[in-house]
Amino acid sequence: MTSTALKLNYLQVKKGLFSWIFSVDHKRIGLLYLYSLLTFFVAGVTLGILMRLELLNPGKDLMEAKTYNQVFTMHGVIMIFLFIIPSIPAVFGNFFLPIMLGTDDVSFPRINLLSWWVYIIGAIMALSTLMFGDGPADTGWTFYAPYSVKTGTNVTMAVLAAFVLGFSSILTGLNFIVTIHRLRTPGMGFLKMPLFAWALYATSWIQLLATPVVGITLLMIVAERVFGVGLFDPAIGGDPILYQHLFWIYSHPAVYIMALPAFGIISEVLPTFSNRTIFGYKAIAFSSLAIAFVGYFVWGHHMFTAGMSGPARIIYSIMTFLVAIPTAIKVFNWVATLYKGSIDVQPPLLYSLGFIFQFMVGGLSGLVLGALATDIHLHDTYFVVGHFHYVMFGGTGFAFFGALHYWYPKIWGRMYNKLVANIAFFIFFIGFNLLYFPMMIAGLMGMPRRYYDYLPEFHLPNMISTFGSWVLAVGLLLMLGNLIAGFWRKREKIGRNPWGTGITLEWQTLSPPPITNFDRMPVLPKDGPYDYDHKPDIKE
Amino acid sequence: MLGILLVLLFFSPVFAQQELGVYEKLDQFIDDDIVFVDENFREVNIKDAIDKPTIVAMVYYECPGICTPLLNGLADVMKKSDLELGKNYQVFTISFSHAESPVLAQNKKRTYTKLVGKGDLENGWHFFTGDSLTIDRFLDNIGYKVKQEGDEFIHPATLVVLSPQGKITRYLHGTNYLPFDMKMAVVEASMGRSGPTINKILDYCFSYDPKGKTYVFNVTKVSGAIILVLALALLGSLIVSNRNKKTKNVL
Numbered sequence: 001m002t003s004t005a006l007k008l009n010y011l012q013v014k015k016g017l018f019s020w021i022f023s024v025d026h027k028r029i030g031l032l033y034l035y036s037l038l039t040f041f042v043a044g045v046t047l048g049i050l051m052r053l054e055l056l057n058p059g060k061d062l063m064e065a066k067t068y069n070q071v072f073t074m075h076g077v078i079m080i081f082l083f084i085i086p087s088i089p090a091v092f093g094n095f096f097l098p099i100m101l102g103t104d105d106v107s108f109p110r111i112n113l114l115s116w117w118v119y120i121i122g123a124i125m126a127l128s129t130l131m132f133g134d135g136p137a138d139t140g141w142t143f144y145a146p147y148s149v150k151t152g153t154n155v156t157m158a159v160l161a162a163f164v165l166g167f168s169s170i171l172t173g174l175n176f177i178v179t180i181h182r183l184r185t186p187g188m189g190f191l192k193m194p195l196f197a198w199a200l201y202a203t204s205w206i207q208l209l210a211t212p213v214v215g216i217t218l219l220m221i222v223a224e225r226v227f228g229v230g231l232f233d234p235a236i237g238g239d240p241i242l243y244q245h246l247f248w249i250y251s252h253p254a255v256y257i258m259a260l261p262a263f264g265i266i267s268e269v270l271p272t273f274s275n276r277t278i279f280g281y282k283a284i285a286f287s288s289l290a291i292a293f294v295g296y297f298v299w300g301h302h303m304f305t306a307g308m309s310g311p312a313r314i315i316y317s318i319m320t321f322l323v324a325i326p327t328a329i330k331v332f333n334w335v336a337t338l339y340k341g342s343i344d345v346q347p348p349l350l351y352s353l354g355f356i357f358q359f360m361v362g363g364l365s366g367l368v369l370g371a372l373a374t375d376i377h378l379h380d381t382y383f384v385v386g387h388f389h390y391v392m393f394g395g396t397g398f399a400f401f402g403a404l405h406y407w408y409p410k411i412w413g414r415m416y417n418k419l420v421a422n423i424a425f426f427i428f429f430i431g432f433n434l435l436y437f438p439m440m441i442a443g444l445m446g447m448p449r450r451y452y453d454y455l456p457e458f459h460l461p462n463m464i465s466t467f468g469s470w471v472l473a474v475g476l477l478l479m480l481g482n483l484i485a486g487f488w489r490k491r492e493k494i495g496r497n498p499w500g501t502g503i504t505l506e507w508q509t510l511s512p513p514p515i516t517n518f519d520r521m522p523v524l525p526k527d528g529p530y531d532y533d534h535k536p537d538i539k540e
Numbered sequence: 541m542l543g544i545l546l547v548l549l550f551f552s553p554v555f556a557q558q559e560l561g562v563y564e565k566l567d568q569f570i571d572d573d574i575v576f577v578d579e580n581f582r583e584v585n586i587k588d589a590i591d592k593p594t595i596v597a598m599v600y601y602e603c604p605g606i607c608t609p610l611l612n613g614l615a616d617v618m619k620k621s622d623l624e625l626g627k628n629y630q631v632f633t634i635s636f637s638h639a640e641s642p643v644l645a646q647n648k649k650r651t652y653t654k655l656v657g658k659g660d661l662e663n664g665w666h667f668f669t670g671d672s673l674t675i676d677r678f679l680d681n682i683g684y685k686v687k688q689e690g691d692e693f694i695h696p697a698t699l700v701v702l703s704p705q706g707k708i709t710r711y712l713h714g715t716n717y718l719p720f721d722m723k724m725a726v727v728e729a730s731m732g733r734s735g736p737t738i739n740k741i742l743d744y745c746f747s748y749d750p751k752g753k754t755y756v757f758n759v760t761k762v763s764g765a766i767i768l769v770l771a772l773a774l775l776g777s778l779i780v781s782n783r784n785k786k787t788k789n790v791l
Contacts, residue, residue: 150561174774177774177778178778181778181779182778205771208771208774209767209768209771212763212767213763213764213767216763233561235560235561235696446720448718448720448721448724451724453724453728454724455720455723455724455727
């Protein structure tokens with residue numbers, strides 16, 4: 001190969017729609033995921049804002065009760081299955097895992113492309129519920145039986161969509177596991193892998209093991225709806241609690257499918273902007289595995305009030321508290337990484353700090369819900385809604401946007417306006433907390449979730465929350481607008497290492513990376529991936 | 541095969557409709573001419589008697605199953621609620637066993653009057669009985685499907701909330717109710733607004749078929765075992781076999 005061919009980047013090779021949607025290049029597939037995910041994210045945000053508008057005042061404002069139920073179901077299905085579960089692994093995992101491992105692609109590039117197509121087919125199925133019959137499902141994203149078996153809305157199609165999307169997730173997980181085992185560059189042992197790769201490794205095992213369970217459960221709903229097999233509906237001899245068990249056996253580990261990759265992102269961003277090695281590399285790496293493992297045994301905490309024996313509840317509660325240990329290990333190590341670091345406050349670091357703060361709020365409120373006595377009071381209230389938005393949106397969502405700001409110059413070879421990015425972050429951050437914190441207050445006051453209406457005493461927190469949703473929307477628009485505007489900015493010289501302090505292998509290659517990822521052999525730091533004392537001297 | 545599938549798919553809602561349970565009839569009105577007998581042997585036109593938000597509990601007084609937990613749950617939430625019985629709302633307990641008499645109803649009322657001990661229980665909580673035709677019509681009005689087996693009934697446990705105009709505005713499922721849910725339901729009923737129920741855990745008084753359950757558990761156990769074995773095989777193969785160094789490495 002000539003050196004010119006080596007320097008030709010992945011964006012320049014071929015043009016045209018087909019060169020993208022049939023590409024087996026992991027970088028292009030990552031971007032396909034990014035563009036599709038962001039489209040669904042905007043749709044989900046719009047639905048969320050509509051719900052907040054309805055809840056601005058007590059009583060019916062915008063929509064009927066049933067429409068509201070359909071809107072929150074659609075919001076949940078889009079945000080969970082189409083955005084947050086695939087988010088970081090499918091976009092940044094696909095794009096950066098092979099580069100960080102020093103290889104040229106994932107193990108099964110064609111399966112990788114297939115996973116995107118399966119994702120798109122699942123998405124079309126989910127959206128098709130809007131078009132026919134009695135409209136989209138009104139069950140909530142959890143599809144709780146027996147209501148999901150009885151409602152006249154398009155639950156069957158929505159459930160099948162979730163089933164198909166699960167396959168996409170399994171394929172990505174499988175690909176990453178094999179890639180991490182087989183394709184690490186020579187000299188990179190498991191303990192010399194970047195922490196993002198560790199996080200993806202733990203996530204992939206959850207995807208592989210837990211997703212089939214929910215697939216089977218969802219098919220059981222279809223069997224019951226279509227053939228009348230009595231599995232979950234007590235009227236025909238089924239057991240609704242069985243559904244909840246099967247559903248949460250998957251869906252609780254799925255929370256870690258969402259959270260672990262986000263931890264990986266934070267573990268990459270903090271060393272770069274502290275210009276020092278990560279504190280407690282092994283502790284962070286193994287705590288990912290510990291979370292993935294313990295995360296399998298805590299699903300019962302979703303069902304404390306649904307009929308469960310006392311000993312079972314106590315065991316689930318204790319297991320839930322155990323998850324806090326590896327999670328806290330990570331947080332302490334991140335904070336210790338910042339300590340005495342040479343901190344450079346850039347947009348990705350702000351998002352990471354926002355993540356740590358909000359994930360702490362989400363995690364600690366999770367303990368309130370994991371404790372039996374308080375859960376009885378708070379179950380099915382807005383406290384839960386506030387809690388999981390802090391974890392998923394405040395946590396994974398912020399990490400996702402942090403990663404987008406972190407790797408933006410590497411992916412497109414351009415830089416966005418950093419000042420605007422910082423302003424957007426603060427508006428986004430303030431809007432987020434205005435939106436979700438009052439929800440927890442309303443929940444403590446006793447406001448139940450899943451209603452389009454509420455008693456007058458909950459008016460104030462709801463008003464503040466709706467106002468927060470507008471601030472958040474402004475922040476989001478400014479952030480996304482700024483990133484898009486970056487494409488038209490005057491091209492400045494980005495170089496291989498635009499932040500100057502990036503140490504993992506993606507910062508040794510060109511921006512954007514060439515088709516084969518590297519134009520020359522990457523050099524590993526001597527003592528592990530974050531060895532700033534022996535940082536390789538990379539020439540442009 | 542495909543034909544059979546399509547036929548089943550087409551008729552499946554019909555099969556489902558015939559099952560026991562509650563088929564919510566939100567926003568529908570109850571008939572004008574339904575007359576039950578109250579605990580004082582007086583004939584009462586139900587529609588006329590509803591002049592404020594009304595909670596209807598369908599039970600039978602000699603029920604060995606979930607009727608008692610249902611009524612206890614109702615009494616409990618009435619005690620906890622800050623709404624005033626007889627002023628903000630009233631409660632009708634109606635038996636769906638035509639064999640039961642107002643004497644039984646009177647006894648029940650006495651028991652629950654002691655249990656609740658607050659509000660205008662004399663005029664605010666009535667216990668009705670009726671003939672089979674009236675009972676059938678009323679059950680149909682509110683979307684209840686029950687089945688008699690010997691002396692007992694298989695039936696769901698649900699409260700129905702009616703607006704002062706006799707419109708069905710909410711179903712409260714289960715045997716435990718939160719004061720909040722009750723207040724919300726009464727407020728909704730007083731405004732004549734209705735909302736479908738989302739989070740329902742249905743309690744049923746039904747004959748249980750343990751064989752059916754074994755079958756369900758087998759499916760999940762077998763598939764769970766297969767998933768685990770496959771995952772372990774994958775991990776094993778990745779660890780045991782040598783890394784393939786010939787391919788895929790950069791340059």
